[in-house]
Amino acid sequence: METYARQNEYKLPDETxxxxxxxxxxxxxxEDPKxxxxxDRISWKDAQTHQKKWHDGLAKKAEKLSEFRGNPDDVTPILNYEGGFQWVKLETxxxxxxEGNAMGNCVGRxxxxxxxxxxxxxxDNFPHVTVEYDEYTKTIQQMKCKGNSAVTDAYMMPVERLINKLKPERITGIDNAISKDxxxxxxxxNIKQASEEGVKFAFDKVNIRNADYAISADGRLYLALDNIKQASEEGIKFAFDKVNIRNADYAISADGRLYLALDNIKQASEEGIKFAFDKVNIRNADYAISADGRLYLALDNIKQASEEGIEFDRINIREDYAISTDGSLYLGYDVIKKVAKTNIKFKSISIMNVNYALSNDGTLYFGEDAIKNIPEGVVLKDVDISNCKCITVWNHKVLGSFKASYSCLTNIGSNAEFGGSVDIINTHIPVWNHKVRGDFKAWGSSLITIGPDASFxxxxxxxxxYNLTEFNHKVEGDLIALCSNLTTIGQNADFGGSVYIEDTPLSKKNGISEVRTPEEKQTLKDACKSGDGDTSSFISWISDFILSAFSRR
Structure with a gap:
């Protein structure tokens, strides 16, 4: 999968x-235990060959079979439709x-x-469309015609009738959009026709899987790159977070004008158009944006601008770089390391495969030894100690990101603070009892307990x-606990986003894998509370014991 990701610029495969x-x-x-x-040794490409062969077999089986195994009558009628059609719920x-045999899908087995x-x-009680629905999260997970093919226009009306009856919070498996009314x-x-008729949409209510689209400031939906381009040329204004373009470079200027393709972006920049860094999406070119919003493309131009005294706000280049406090740009690890020895102060840095720490006053520390010997009380801006073998305790304040994946960290001291994201992936830290103001990445770690002072x-x-069984904390974003040993969500837990618990004991016990709405989250907490017994007290006792032991270290 990593090979696939690199070859495809880390884009997700097609949802189908x-x-x-x-x-x-x-x-x-x-079917095939061998x-x-x-x-785990099969590539994504080979997996596609296998699954397509399997689906082709199912489809051929559905065409050839005149009598199907199973019981077509173990159903409950849900909704009648003209022409003798009806929606039924499969009960056994x-x-x-x-259903699986007749439709050539895997609903059976x-x-x-x-x-x-x-x-x-x-x-005649023969199936034409199969729909998977998660009643707990009120999500339509997928809907398919024969052989797992997409739902055709002939069935859109009965599908819409079912959706109107179920009133799902979320629909996947079919392109859908909800208008402002x-x-x-x-x-x-149908979405395209509605758009052509002037129907207005909200961006967060549009779910189109394999097409480019954009929504203008007044809610007009534009489908396909050519139409988006034409609208832009006609002066239509777009917001960056309402543009979904998959395979093209684009940028939105400060006044909302959309520029498509690298040459057009470059021309706009040369004409003095100003851009913000977070509104530029350029895939395979180095670029930088100056403090006044000027866009510079290509490394040579960025370097020349720096030599001319241009101060940069943000940079996106595929080379190690550092920006000093006076806005000067330094390229290459050797240059940065040399300059750092002259007491030059830096405001930002990006170095691959090298451990470093940047202090809040701009001092740059290179390598494990230098980082390990940072004086007590020094406040740091960004830290990367990934794969470090000698640093086992961290006890400094970090205002920005803290990266420690695959390191030998085992303890976070009481003086440590974290103002940005924290990455302790695959570390042996058993206890976390600190506030994290950004994302907290701890998958594959040895966490046993999260202390009462922690928040996210x-x-x-x-x-x-696999050692963490209870979660009882406030999370502003999502909780992603897939394939963990989570058994309990405590009553103090609060989630600003969704909760993903597929393949956990908690999921298997309650028959759910994902929760989104406040009501669903409360129901999950109530289910955990009703099944706690003495287990919760035991877990709390163990957590307190471990926490106190590590706080003394």
């Missing part, structure tokens, strides 16, 4: 391929076996026995934390 691969994996252990045993594993499945049946549009063609201003990642 992801869904189809997940379906194939559901029954792989039973292949399942070496799944046998009903899902029939036991993989979806605990899922809520709806089927669109004709007058609350009307639901399903399928790209961003998202929390505790995937594959």
């Amino acid at each position: 391929d992801i869904d189809n691969t997940r379906d194939w994996l559901h029954g792989l252990q039973v 292949l399942a045993g070496r799944i 594993p046998e009903a899902k076996d029939f 036991g993989g979806y026995d605990d899922k809520t499945i709806f089927s669109l049946r004709d007058k 609350g009307r639901l549009y399903l399928g790209l063609d 201003g961003g998202s929390v990642h505790i995937e594959r934390c």
